Amino acid sequence: PHLLRDRNRDRDRDRDCVFGCTCGDTRSGSYRSAIHLISQALVPPVLKSPRQVFPLRKDIGIFLSVLGNSSFASLLDNQQFVGTILAPTDAAFAALLKQYNYTLEQFIAGSSGVDQLLNLHIFKPVLTLAGLANGLTNITVTEGVVILKANKSSSSGSVKFISQGGSATVVGSDYYINAVGGTGATFIAIDTVLLPLQFDIGSGSGPQAAPTSLTLLLCAVFAVSVLRLFEKL
Known part of the structure; x- marks a missing residue:
């Protein structure tokens, strides 16, 4: 915060504080901060774990x-x-x-x-x-x-x-x-998960890999064979 000790400065811009110093008025475009007096020091929480x-x-x-x-x-x-x-x-x-x-x-x-x-x-x-x-x-x-x-x-x-x-x-x-x-x-x-050079996200717990074209073809052939077998029965 900007503190001014000269009481003869322009009163439209400055104002008296309780301690006798002068502070820039936050209504002025020249000063964008304010001083607030509080009754005791603020202490951050003590973290143990x-x-x-x-x-x-x-x-x-x-x-x-x-x-x-x-x-x-x-x-x-x-x-x-x-x-x-x-x-x-x-x-x-x-x-x-x-x-x-x-x-x-x-x-x-x-x-x-x-x-x-x-x-x-x-x-x-x-x-x-x-x-x-x-x-x-x-x-x-x-x-x-x-x-x-x-x-x-x-x-x-x-x-x-x-x-x-x-x-x-x-x-x-x-x-x-x-x-x-x-x-x-x-x-x-x-803001980002850091990764090692070679990252293996998991083993055996992730989504199943998509079937290959060969696998789909073999399944289709098998299905047709089963249908023809039932037709002969």
Whole structure:
């Protein structure tokens, strides 16, 4: 907010505040902010586990279902977890399921795909959006190969996470779980499901493959043969 200490300024633009300083009037096109005095400091909620983040957002329910039905389910109530959780939004999961023609139930049942994604979205170390340096930062490196990196804009401060199979932009602010700084965790919502270089969405739980032309032809021949057999009886 713009503060003015000169009481001799134009009173049409300025006004006195309770502390004797002068504030730009929000009715003026030159000043678009206001100062509000409150009775006490506002303190954000203290989060003790990843599960406590979900009631704070209405757009990550699918991620809760996926996480809760996976081998990572115990993480939801883990108060000692140290690391970072990237949570794709419901719209992000809907786009992924549509791409592979899967339902959520089929995806959850195919554990190989779930594990691949969660291994990419849950990792160490603890990252904070404010603590990321501008530009590219390697996050996850396996045997010299960069699996995940972050790209922070120096102008807007927006952050993208980039995997070998795509990229996602952060949606909103990060959530701190317990004390961040080596003993806590962060929870960050993103607008796309990040994919590894080779992604297997599931094994044996997805839709059946469409029959080939040869299969249809053989079925037709078999049906005709059966009909002719009955005609002779």
